[in-house]
Amino acid sequence: MRYAVLGTGVVGRTIAAKLASLGHQVTIGTRNPAATLARTEPDAMGTEPFADWHAAHPSVSLKPFAEAAASGETVVNTTAGDATLSVLNAAGSANLAGKVLIDVANPLDFSRGMPPSLNPVNTDSLAEQVQRAFPGARVVKTLNTMNCRVMVEPGRVAGEHHVFVSGDDTDAKAQVTKLLVSFGWPPSSVIDLGGIETARGAEMLLPIWLRLLGALGHTDFNFHIQGARQHVSQ
Amino acid sequence: MRYAVLGTGVVGRTIAAKLASLGHQVTIGTRNPAATLARTEPDAMGTEPFADWHAAHPSVSLKPFAEAAASGETVVNTTAGDATLSVLNAAGSANLAGKVLIDVANPLDFSRGMPPSLNPVNTDSLAEQVQRAFPGARVVKTLNTMNCRVMVEPGRVAGEHHVFVSGDDTDAKAQVTKLLVSFGWPPSSVIDLGGIETARGAEMLLPIWLRLLGALGHTDFNFHIQGARQHVSQ
Numbered sequence: 001m002r003y004a005v006l007g008t009g010v011v012g013r014t015i016a017a018k019l020a021s022l023g024h025q026v027t028i029g030t031r032n033p034a035a036t037l038a039r040t041e042p043d044a045m046g047t048e049p050f051a052d053w054h055a056a057h058p059s060v061s062l063k064p065f066a067e068a069a070a071s072g073e074t075v076v077n078t079t080a081g082d083a084t085l086s087v088l089n090a091a092g093s094a095n096l097a098g099k100v101l102i103d104v105a106n107p108l109d110f111s112r113g114m115p116p117s118l119n120p121v122n123t124d125s126l127a128e129q130v131q132r133a134f135p136g137a138r139v140v141k142t143l144n145t146m147n148c149r150v151m152v153e154p155g156r157v158a159g160e161h162h163v164f165v166s167g168d169d170t171d172a173k174a175q176v177t178k179l180l181v182s183f184g185w186p187p188s189s190v191i192d193l194g195g196i197e198t199a200r201g202a203e204m205l206l207p208i209w210l211r212l213l214g215a216l217g218h219t220d221f222n223f224h225i226q227g228a229r230q231h232v233s234q
Numbered sequence: 235m236r237y238a239v240l241g242t243g244v245v246g247r248t249i250a251a252k253l254a255s256l257g258h259q260v261t262i263g264t265r266n267p268a269a270t271l272a273r274t275e276p277d278a279m280g281t282e283p284f285a286d287w288h289a290a291h292p293s294v295s296l297k298p299f300a301e302a303a304a305s306g307e308t309v310v311n312t313t314a315g316d317a318t319l320s321v322l323n324a325a326g327s328a329n330l331a332g333k334v335l336i337d338v339a340n341p342l343d344f345s346r347g348m349p350p351s352l353n354p355v356n357t358d359s360l361a362e363q364v365q366r367a368f369p370g371a372r373v374v375k376t377l378n379t380m381n382c383r384v385m386v387e388p389g390r391v392a393g394e395h396h397v398f399v400s401g402d403d404t405d406a407k408a409q410v411t412k413l414l415v416s417f418g419w420p421p422s423s424v425i426d427l428g429g430i431e432t433a434r435g436a437e438m439l440l441p442i443w444l445r446l447l448g449a450l451g452h453t454d455f456n457f458h459i460q461g462a463r464q465h466v467s468q
Contacts, residue, residue, distance in 0.1 A: 112357055121356045122441075123346055161460035164442075193445045201442030207356075208398075208435030211427045212459060221461030225446060226395035227454050 004029055004072025006065060006087050008036055008050050011104060011148040012078035016060050018152035022182055027061040029068030029091060036062065069095035074102065074175070075137075081107030081126050082119075085133055097136035100172045102179075103127045103199075104143045104151070106206050115210040118203060127166060127199035138172035140165055141199035142180065145209065147219035154184045154222075160229070161222040162191050166199040188229060238263055238306025240299060240321050242270055242284050245338060245382040246312035247291075252386035254293050256416055261295040263302030263325065270296065303329035308336065308409070309371075315341030315360050316353075319367055331370035334406045336413075337361045337433075338377045338385070340440050349444040352437060361400060361433035372406035374399055375433035376414065379443065381453035388418045388456075394463070395456040396425050400433040422463060 005016045006029040013028075020026045030036040030050075037051045054062060061071075069075055069091035079087045084105050088096065107126040109119040120129060127141035142165045143151045150156050154163070163185050167173045177190050193201060205223065213219060239250045240263040253260045264270040264284075271285045288296060295305075303309055303325035313321045318339050322330065341360040343353040354363060361375035376399045377385045384390050388397070397419055401407045411424050427435060439457060447453060 117356045119356075122351045122353075157461040159460050161458075191446070191449060193442070193449055198442075198445045201445040204438040204441045207438045208427070208432075211432045211435040212425070212462070215425060215427055216459075216462055218461075221459050224395075224458040224460040225450075226393050226456050226458040227391040227452075228446070228450055 001025070002071060002073045003027070004068040004070075004075045004091075005078055006068065006075065006091060007078035007080075008062075009078065009080070010045075010047055011151075012076075013050075013053050013057075014148040014152055015076055015078060015104070017057055018183060020057060020059050026059070027063050027068040027071045029063060029065040029087075031065060031087075031090065033062045033064060065090040066092045066095055072099070074100045074179075076102045076104060077130070078104050081105045082109070084126060085129060088130060088134060093134050093136060096134050099137060100169075100175055101130065101134065101137040101139045102143075102176055103130055103139055103141045106144050106203060108206065115207070115214075118206060121204065122200065125197075125200040125203045127196055127203070131168065131196045138167070138169040139196055140167035140169070140172050140176045141196065141202055142166070142176055145202055145205045146222045150220065150222055152183050154189070156220050157222045159224070160186075160189065161224040162189050162228070164191050164193050164198075164202045166193045166196055166202055168195045191225065191228060235259070236305055236307045237261070238302040238304075238309045238325075239312055240302065240309065240325060241312035241314075242296075243312065243314070244279075244281055245385075246310075247284075247287050248382040248386055249310055249312060249338070250294050251291055252417060254291060260293070261297050261302040261305045263297060263299040263321075265299060265321075265324065267296045267298060299324040300326045300329055306333070308334045308413075310336045310338060311364070312338050315339045316343070318360060319363060322364060322368060327368050327370060330368050333371060334403075334409055335364065335368065335371040335373045336377075336410055337364055337373055337375045340378050340437060342440065349441070349448075352440060355438065356434065359431075359434040359437045361430055361437070365402065365430045372401070372403040373430055374401035374403070374406050374410045375430065375436055376400070376410055379436055379439045380456045384454065384456055386417050388423070390454050391456045393458070394420075394423065395458040396423050396462070398425050398427050398432075398436045400427045400430055400436055402430045425459065425462060 108116040131139040342350040365373040
């Protein structure tokens with residue numbers, strides 16, 4: 001399948017590399033490819049320049065957001081939450097219409113200090129904002145509740161653990177579930193929370209995820225809903 | 235030990251019964267004991283009248299909030315989140331000073347429809363509000379992330395699963411951890427998230443808990459942090 005991955009950060013690179021390794025045709029979207037490729041220094045988090053990553057992943061294309069979105073049959077949003085709507089506007093609603101739009105982003109708000117809070121939160125969610133802004137897209141929230149290495153290699157965390165899907169389109173969730181299984185998630189590890197409104201619950205896991213990161217000191221952990229299995233796999 | 239349990243709802247009754255079964259001296263606090271005992275009909279949720287429950291648990295005393303709090307060496311808040319500060323004010327700061335105050339409540343806000351949202355949320359938490367309002371109390375947030383039957387009988391959920399503690403007082407958290415172990419929680423199942431601020435994370439689990447309740451159709455589930463064990467038990 002042809003995938004567009006919007007965002008050049010660690011999450012986008014990790015998902016793009018996994019999709020490419022599975023034989024998919026992957027285009028990463030960015031605002032200005034020339035500017036993205038021109039950076040030669042690691043960013044503030046120590047992440048290697050995109051050009052270095054790209055040299056190691058030559059099968060992945062880099063295009064402006066709109067071209068990338070147009071090229072994808074399925075679009076994955078891996079941008080920062082506060083950039084998501086702007087990026088999707090740049091991608092263009094016509095390039096999202098009818099497509100499965102996998103929203104991996106979290107609406108982290110760093111304006112009030114660390115650890116970040118969320119915005120929107122509680123009575124709204126980023127996934128709902130995206131679905132409202134792009135009613136033609138078939139938005140599925142998933143994978144936002146774990147570190148990106150765990151997203152594409154769930155076996156990094158030993159034992160059973162879960163990934164959530166939220167969305168109003170049943171077929172879109174079924175397609176995303178197949179993708180998750182191809183990433184290594186057992187079918188029984190995918191919990192369908194319900195409609196896109198349930199993304200509020202998934203996004204609101206971030207505050208405890210961040211504090212668990214502080215308490216545990218590593219990112220190879222994930223939520224497991226103990227007691228879910230016998231009822232979920234019907 | 236002498237415990238005061240503030241609140242006559244299902245959570246308060248369940249914890250009071252467990253404490254009494256462990257040999258503790260338990261006083262339940264309510265606004266008006268005579269009025270609480272006078273009710274003869276089940277409430278809107280079908281919960282049996284308190285008097286019927288009390289008849290089956292005669293060792294548990296029922297007193298006004300202030301008397302109950304005064305009698306307890308440790309105080310447990312099991313009230314509805316929107317009543318918590320009012321109840322604790324009625325209990326009186328002098329009756330809470332120096333004591334461990336176990337906060338089990340969730341700040342559920344039913345004013346915006348179902349499922350409830352949270353208030354406070356995100357940049358504050360009920361536990362922090364309580365700690366600010368009663369600086370002499372040693373507030374520990376715990377047990378708010380599961381059904382009350384699981385709180386006092388964790389074996390209802392098969393396999394490993396976790397209970398979180400948040401609080402600024404290390405000795406208070408150690409005392410609460412011992413209590414949790416006496417409830418049946420293995421020591422390795424208790425995750426210390428950090429200071430009282432981390433209660434934001436624990437309270438913000440409620441939105442997904444409520445949606446998992448909808449997706450699973452039962453309450454015998456709990457959060458398990460897969461990947462935590464090898465790092466938590468030092």
